[in-house]
Amino acid sequence: GQNIDQPTEMTATEGAIVQINCTYQTSGFNGLFWYQQHAGEAPTFLSYNVLDGLEEKGRFSSFLSRSKGYSYLLLKELQMKDSASYLCAVMDSNYQLIWGAGTKLIIKP
Amino acid sequence: NAGVTQTPKFRVLKTGQSMTLLCAQDMNHEYMYWYRQDPGMGLRLIHYSVGEGTTAKGEVPDGYNVSRLKKQNFLLGLESAAPSQTSVYFCASSVLTGERISGANVLTFGAGSRLTVL
Numbered sequence: 216g217q218n219i220d221q222p223t224e225m226t227a228t229e230g231a232i233v234q235i236n237c238t239y240q241t242s243g244f245n246g247l248f249w250y251q252q253h254a255g256e257a258p259t260f261l262s263y264n265v266l267d268g269l270e271e272k273g274r275f276s277s278f279l280s281r282s283k284g285y286s287y288l289l290l291k292e293l294q295m296k297d298s299a300s301y302l303c304a305v306m307d308s309n310y311q312l313i314w315g316a317g318t319k320l321i322i323k324p
Numbered sequence: 325n326a327g328v329t330q331t332p333k334f335r336v337l338k339t340g341q342s343m344t345l346l347c348a349q350d351m352n353h354e355y356m357y358w359y360r361q362d363p364g365m366g367l368r369l370i371h372y373s374v375g376e377g378t379t380a381k382g383e384v385p386d387g388y389n390v391s392r393l394k395k396q397n398f399l400l401g402l403e404s405a406a407p408s409q410t411s412v413y414f415c416a417s418s419v420l421t422g423e424r425i426s427g428a429n430v431l432t433f434g435a436g437s438r439l440t441v442l
Contacts, residue, residue: 258367259433306429317366
């Protein structure tokens with residue numbers, strides 16, 4: 216079966232750095248997406264990786280290793296507004312998105 | 325631009341009642357999707373559409389029907405609601421999918437519709 220694993224919840228301190236991991240087992244691979252979802256709101260797109268390596272976008276970076284079936288989202292200089300759930304999703308060989316359950320990130324002052 | 329608009333935002337139904345969720349997008353996107361989101365689970369695809377007049381089943385289609393009569397609208401219907409359909413429903417759209425990946429597969433989501441079936 217297809218599976219996306221990510222931690223259920225993480226806690227970090229304002230101003231610090233946090234890494235949210237995502238491991239996947241899917242039928243084929245056509246890219247990995249990270250979305251941010253604030254409580255009670257819609258998911259919004261953060262990043263996309265299809266090749267191995269690090270993609271940097273401001274305070275957020277996303278890394279992919281296809282051979283290991285592994286990705287992480289790195290958030291730097293954490294702000295209170297970063298408190299949200301972070302969803303990992305993989306596009307499989309049929310171009311269907313498989314979603315992880317999300318990681319709830321709690322930022323403490 | 326409004327993006328993706330869902331109505332209603334909240335609804336309470338009794339078992340056996342029917343209802344329709346409406347999704348409208350003003351971005352001229354070809355692809356539209358209906359997902360449900362339940363605690364502790366990833367988003368699950370109910371139905372999707374690759375263009376006006378076409379629909380296809382997703383991962384969890386049972387108990388739902390959809391229609392895409394106009395490119396900008398995608399309707400999700402529950403013919404006989406069951407408590408298991410209590411969930412938050414999200415509509416999404418994208419420019420394209422398939423081989424032309426890149427940014428074309430980024431989903432734009434509506435704000436969600438919270439449905440409770442008693």
